[in-house]
Amino acid sequence: MITPRYISELLGAPMAAVIQAEAIAAKATANFIKEVGFTKATDASDPDFGAVRTITFSYQRVNADGTIQTATLAIPLLTIIPIPSLQVAEAEIEFDLALTQPEVSTKSTANSGSLDKTFLNNNDVRLRAIFGKKPSANPNAPASSVTANMNVKIKLVQADLAVGMVQLLNILDSSNKET
Amino acid sequence: MSQLNQIIASLLSDINEAKSKADESSRNLARIYASDDVLKFFPVPKIGIQNLEVELKYAIESVEEKPFQSSQSKERLAAYVKNFSEDLAKELRIELSKESLSNELYKGLGSYPSQGWEKNVAKMISGELESVTSSLTDFSRSIQKVQQNIQKSIPELVPIAVKSEGFAAVPTEKGSYELISFDKAGIRDFKVVKEYASEKEAILDANLISSSISSNKLVLSDFSKDPVSKLDAAKIKAGNLEVPIQVVNVKAASIAPKVLFEASFAEKAVFLKNPVRIQPWLIGRPAAPAPPASPRPTSQPNQEEDRTLQEIASAILKKKMIQLEAGISKIAMETVSTGLQVAVDIEKLKLVKPENIMTIKFTLNSQDFTMLDDNSNVSIL
Structure with missing residues (x-):
């Protein structure tokens, strides 16, 4: 028997999964950059990454006075190969839930603020559910114990960083530089 | 659920x-x-x-x-009930005052009811209605109960008159009763110059005078005319009772006092000796059955309590209580919360x-x- 979970957990899990998936993709990109773009031959100036991996080639160059000169060119590898960088632009999550008996608990009135307590019921309801299958279109189909009665569709998009988040990143960035 | x-x-x-x-x-x-x-x-x-x-x-x-009663709806309800109590008391005062002025039986009440009476009655009604405003649950029953309580108080708040054989014990604005004699047309004839604490005492005297008239034992004496008010006065002796009487209707003062009083008592004697039973079909009013256990003296068969003022008060109360129920119902409807109990x-x-x-x-x-x-x-x- 699957344990029913709170709706917030069932809704939050796929949303957090999208974020974490994106982070994993970003991490993979970062690793790609480290492995492909740098030599790992550490030196004092760049202890982590080492030197930039370059492609060096020489070619015969004709000067303005007609003389021929052998020239050598070093190009960072990262500039000539595509870096796999993925970002979730949009995600759609849809699932069906079968709700269980709601949990009713009496709210403490201390946090009710100035709202009229008699209007707002003091009973707090928490919903729990399990994932279920879509209800059958055929009304005569035998009802299954996991036939869902709630359908949720969530469309996610990349959000701009909130002001607070930008501030946090700036602090972290500057603290890194200072150490 | x-x-x-x-x-x-x-x-x-x-x-x-x-x-x-x-x-x-x-x-x-x-x-x-x-x-x-x-x-x-x-x-x-x-x-x-x-x-x-x-x-x-x-x-x-x-x-x-x-x-549900929010503080706002409670305030609204309290204001409505306060206004209602004042309105009801005001209407009672106006209607009772109107009747007192026009009804011969209650003319002695003068400017009754007073402003103070209205204020106290409004306070009493408001107090009774507190139970209704405290909870809107089943307010209809609460209103009925309040109506019954106020109805019970009416005999204490509104006076009656008692008619008996051409006499009537009527209330006065001083809070006492006086004994008035009425002529055939129901107009105030003369009054016994005596203050009675209750209508019962006045009726006892009325009975005494009536029985003296019936047995031709009433003695009239000391006829006089008040020099200031020009009202005729005399003294009557009926058994042990010896009281001065005075004409109420000043128009009758043109006749000599002795003639006036003798004619008046002669008319009463005729009526008492040959009581005329007014047919209910003639006046369009069924004969009022005598109360089975009336505390008032019932020795006189034609004694009748006049509850006109109390009936007016009861009618106003009944009418206004319907309005109150409608008003509270309206407020209650506005403050009702409908909830769907669902299964998910x-x-x-x-x-x-x-x-x-x-x-x-x-x-x-x-x-x-x-x-x-x-x-x-x-x-x-």
Whole structure:
């Protein structure tokens, strides 16, 4: 028997999964950059990454006075190969839930603020559910114990960083530089 | 079984909590990104809900209508009841005063009821109605109870007159009773110059005078005319009772006092000796049955209590109480909360016929997850 979970957990899990998936993709990109773009031959100036991996080639160059000169060119590898960088632009999550008996608990009135307590019921309801299958279109189909009665569709998009988040990143960035 | 509003509130709360979990995940990642030399140049994954649709199937188990009393509605109700109490007391005073002035029996009441009477009655009604305002549950029954209580108080608040064989014990504005003699036309004839504490005492004297008239034993003496008021006066002796009498109707003063009083008593003697029973069909009013256990003297068969003022008060009370019920009902209707008791769990829904299963669908968009300031910009809060 699957344990029913709170709706917030069932809704939050796929949303957090999208974020974490994106982070994993970003991490993979970062690793790609480290492995492909740098030599790992550490030196004092760049202890982590080492030197930039370059492609060096020489070619015969004709000067303005007609003389021929052998020239050598070093190009960072990262500039000539595509870096796999993925970002979730949009995600759609849809699932069906079968709700269980709601949990009713009496709210403490201390946090009710100035709202009229008699209007707002003091009973707090928490919903729990399990994932279920879509209800059958055929009304005569035998009802299954996991036939869902709630359908949720969530469309996610990349959000701009909130002001607070930008501030946090700036602090972290500057603290890194200072150490 | 829960209310639909609680279910929706819980869902919305869960959606918010889910979004906060996603944001929390972004926050943790932001720390990791900032500490990584390469990732710090990457945008931190952060999602926003552009659109969220929820479709929920539920079954209605019952519909509940509960009156709720907010402080605002309580104030409104209290104000309504206060106004009603004052209105009712005012209407009672005006109507009783009108009747007192026009009804021969109550003319002695003068300007009754007074402003003070109105104020006290309004206070009494308001006090009685407190039970109605404290709880709107079953207010109809409470109003009925209040009506009964006020109705019970009417005999104490409104006086009656007692008629007996051409005499009547009538209330006066001083709070006492006086004995008045009425002529055939029902007009005040003369009065016994004596103050009675109650109508019973006055009626006892009336009975004494009537029986003396019947047995021709009434003695009239000391005829005089008041030099100032020009009112005729005399003295009567009926058994042990010896009291002065005075004409009430000044128009009759043109006749000599002796002639006037003798004619008046002769008329009463005729009536007492040959009582004329007024046929109910003639006046269009059934004969009032005598109260079985009346505390008032019943030795005189034609004694009749006149409750005109009390009847007026009762009629006004009845009429106004209907208005009160309608008024409170209106306020109660405005402050009623309808709640749907629904079942959302799949185990219960399985037992419900498919046609009885309802669906609620709601959509939230990105604006619903964004706090905006007054200028519709994203708030930093």
